[in-house]
Amino acid sequence: DVKVTQSSRYLVKRTGEKVFLECVQDMDHENMFWYRQDPGLGLRLIYFSYDVKMKEKGDIPEGYSVSREKKERFSLILESASTNQTSMYLCASSLGQALYEQYFGPGTRLTVT
């Protein structure tokens, strides 16, 4: 079974802190994704990566950056956390782009106070 793990299920940070969310997949997938999930808005794509060191902006990249130094690991970085970044963050991976099934991690619920 494909497994996507995220470093934390729950995280509480203060405004202005730098926050790292880690995601690891064990199926040698090329593509990895970061989404945020908010009630009534569904999932929105923040960034995705189609190869090591490659990244592309999604629909809502402002206030976020990403890092992919190894194929299995994709990190989301909040440079200076703000209260409007309080959300559920979901990581996913897939063999390819839209044609392929995406496998999701359990999510990290981030609260910024």
Add this chain to the structure above:
Amino acid sequence: AQSVTQPDIHITVSEGASLELRCNYSYGATPYLFWYVQSPGQGLQLLLKYFSGDTLVQGIKGFEAEFKRSQSSFNLRKPSVHWSDAAEYFCVSGTYKYIFGTGTRLKVLA
């Protein structure tokens, strides 16, 4: 712009009743279409997908969906709902990337 609409935010059904969750997509060509389910506290899981061919698609857990090009719809159905089906369901359209609907939360009454 490409979009996915799930008009029902919440749906409540009794256990054993039939279920239909609505989904409409907006795209010039036929996109790839998916239904995912998110059970409480868990990540999303793929129920079924449509790329081309037979417009009635069978998925896991007894779900099926029918693609209707004339209506730009891809509705999810299940003949008899179980209490464990209570979850949030997302319709997804994929071309270059995934576009998610806003989700439908299903409540099942015992």
